[in-house]
Amino acid sequence: MSSPLPARPPTPPVSRRSLLRGAAAAGAAGLLTSCASRADAAFDAGAAPWRRYAGTTLNFISENTAPTAAIAANLKPFTELTGIRVNIVTLELSALAQKVALDFASGNGAYDVVYADPYQVLAPYAPAFVDLREFEDDPALPQLPGGFDDFIPTHLDAAGRFQDAEKVLALPYDCPTMVWQYRADLFARHRERMADDLGFDPTPSEDSTWEQYAAIARWFNDKTDEVRYGTGHQAKQHDSLMCDFSNLLWSYGGDYFDNGKQVGRLGTGDPGKCLLRSDEAIAGAEFYQRLLATADPGSRTWDWDGVGAAFRAGRIAMCPNWHEYAASNEAAMPGKVGYARLPKGPARSAGMYGGTGIAISNVVPPRRRKAAWLFLNWATAPKTQLANLASTVGGGTPTRTSVYAMPRVTAAEHRPSKMPNMLSARAVRRTWESADIGLRPKIPMWAECDTTIYTQVSGMLAGDTSPAAAMHAAADRIDRITTRRRVK
Structure with missing residues (x-):
């Protein structure tokens, strides 16, 4: 594929x-x-x-x-x-x-x-x-x-x-669209033990939180040798890092601009001041930094293809990634992968579209x-x-x-499936609902803003700057970009 x-x-x-x-x-x-x-x-x-x-x-x-x-x-x-x-x-x-x-x-x-x-x-x-x-x-x-x-x-x-x-x-x-992809075989095999150790049912569900996701990742790090790490991410200094980070930003109630859902859905030529200085944005960045500290170290070299390959190779137990990797997942690990909406944070669940x-x-x-x-x-x-x-x-x-x-399509949501991307359909349709869809700002100057975001977040992950400093620096730069290139 x-x-x-x-x-x-x-x-x-x-x-x-x-x-x-x-x-x-x-x-x-x-x-x-x-x-x-x-x-x-x-x-x-x-x-x-x-x-x-x-x-x-x-x-x-x-x-x-x-x-x-x-x-x-x-x-x-x-x-x-x-x-x-x-x-x-x-x-x-x-x-x-x-x-x-x-x-x-x-x-x-x-x-x-x-x-x-x-x-x-x-x-x-x-x-x-x-x-x-x-x-x-x-x-x-x-x-x-x-x-x-x-x-x-x-x-x-x-x-x-x-x-x-x-x-x-x-x-x-x-x-x-980004969804939670996980080794369903390993989750099923270790469910009772994980639940006893963690104090909650680890099976991905509508109630799963990012804090629980991080706890599950640490459990795989510490309790089993079947995978090398619990989670992996597309955290290379690249557009993929902006996508991966944005899921956490939105879930913590942060956003790039005021009226973010409207700016993402219909777009604007003048988005106003950047909101990355907010407490919610900084909290999302702080959690993302903690999460990546326990993820596969290869994450900082991976884009979506890299983390997808690591997942298919059995190196990690779970990852957020684009739902259309379902077909290649099924080819490499038939019957072993599950899909769910991404976990929710203090504000909501959000999956990048x-x-x-x-x-x-x-x-x-x-x-x-x-x-x-x-x-x-x-x-x-x-x-x-x-x-x-x-x-x-x-x-x-x-x-x-x-x-x-279509009956052929609904039937393909279950194994065995001749349309393997449909195995992720339930998770992705849930993510497409207006409350959960993650929409980056549709603005004429987004390419420059995107570069600013992944550059600052990459520096944060490398330990060069704090989450608060990274968010403030990104906001300052984005404000300069949007002011210079504002379109009425």
């Missing part, structure tokens, strides 16, 4: 100011449609709606994710349906963000369909994407099966919108946009999401409510 989130230290994208400066030079008020250099799509007005753009070739730029791997391996059904061919370019996210930004600024329109990461692509360059309601409301075009309402609501907002609650700029395409949507560039000519709509429609359709879920080269998880109601 392809990694759901390849290693990707975030690179600050080409600035929105540069993008809009190029747009102004073209006289396009921020949207470069007037200077698009590619030929428009083929068009046959007399053909059926799915066939009107036959003969066109679309370019789709994507991060190298599980759903894109599955779609790339099976594009024949789309081409047979539409007569449209699709070239797929896959890159790591930082490289993708730079190529997309340069394409917008130049007006070349090289990419018709864009994997629009909410933080590095959608928020910085929202004006350069088409409002997809234009196509859904066009009677000459095929409509989405189930409409926009079939997408999981938190996904549609977090991956598909920016600031405006009505506009839809992207369709939810993937949805990696890492989903992204696919969008249509406003730089390309009008008929190309309509041809691209056919691809978005097909690529996110229930039938295609079901095929991706069962793909041997993909394994992406559906973003549509209707797919989870």
Whole structure:
């Protein structure tokens, strides 16, 4: 299975100011449609709606994710349906963000369909994407099966919108989410002994707390040689560290900005003052430091792939990680892994959402946009999401409510499963509820803020600074970033 989130230290994208400066030079008020250099799509007005753009070739730029791997391996059904061919370019996210930004600024329109990461692509360059309601409301075009309402609501907002609650700029395409992954065989084998020693039932549940998680980790460290350490984390100085730390920050009642759920769900160009100086944020950082002090020391060298590999190798008993590692877990340790919502802290449980949507560039000519709509429609359709879920080269998880109601899919939540990512479905659906979903700030300047956070937290874990000092330093730097790059 392809990694759901390849290693990707975030690179600050080409600035929105540069993008809009190029747009102004073209006289396009921020949207470069007037200077698009590619030929428009083929068009046959007399053909059926799915066939009107036959003969066109679309370019789709994507991060190298599980759903894109599955779609790339099976594009024949789309081409047979539409007569449209699709070239797929896959890159790591930082490289993708730079190529997309340069394409917008130049007006070349090289990419018709864009994997629009909410933080590095959608928020910085929202004006350069088409409002997809234009196509859904066009009677000459095929409509989405189930409409926009079939997408999981938190996904549609977090991956598909920016600031405006009505506009839809992207369709939810993937949805990696962090959950508690644990050696269910070891928990079952030692349950009674652990309960006697710890004074509580160690089985992961809705009532499990982070303090209990830490106690379970120490128990495995001290009481058994079946694994080397109780827990491992993606604590490399990298985007993965921000993700891992954020789960604790939110669970302790901390956040990055005021009205954090709204800023994460719809986004803003002006998030205000950073909240990392708060008592709650510092308490979350203090606990995270304590937790990592007893974790596998390799944690500080691991991103999500590293901790996933350590877990599959039997080195650690549990870890927080993206739910789409279920497929590779099952391949390595069939029947031995369990999944649960992450533990709760004093405020709540929170699991980081890492989903992204696919969008249509406003730089390309009008008929190309309509041809691209056919691809978005097909690529996110229930039938295609079901095929991706069962793909041997993909394994992406559906973003549509209707797919989870299909009998084949509900049956796959139990072993033996031909769709192993569905083994984590109960935990992840619980995490997607609005009270538990962890949404990083959807702001145009997030890439710089992200770097600040994982740099300061990494220094804290190395013992170079205290949790309070790390949080204050991060907040000071983030305030400078958001003030300098504020977007109205």
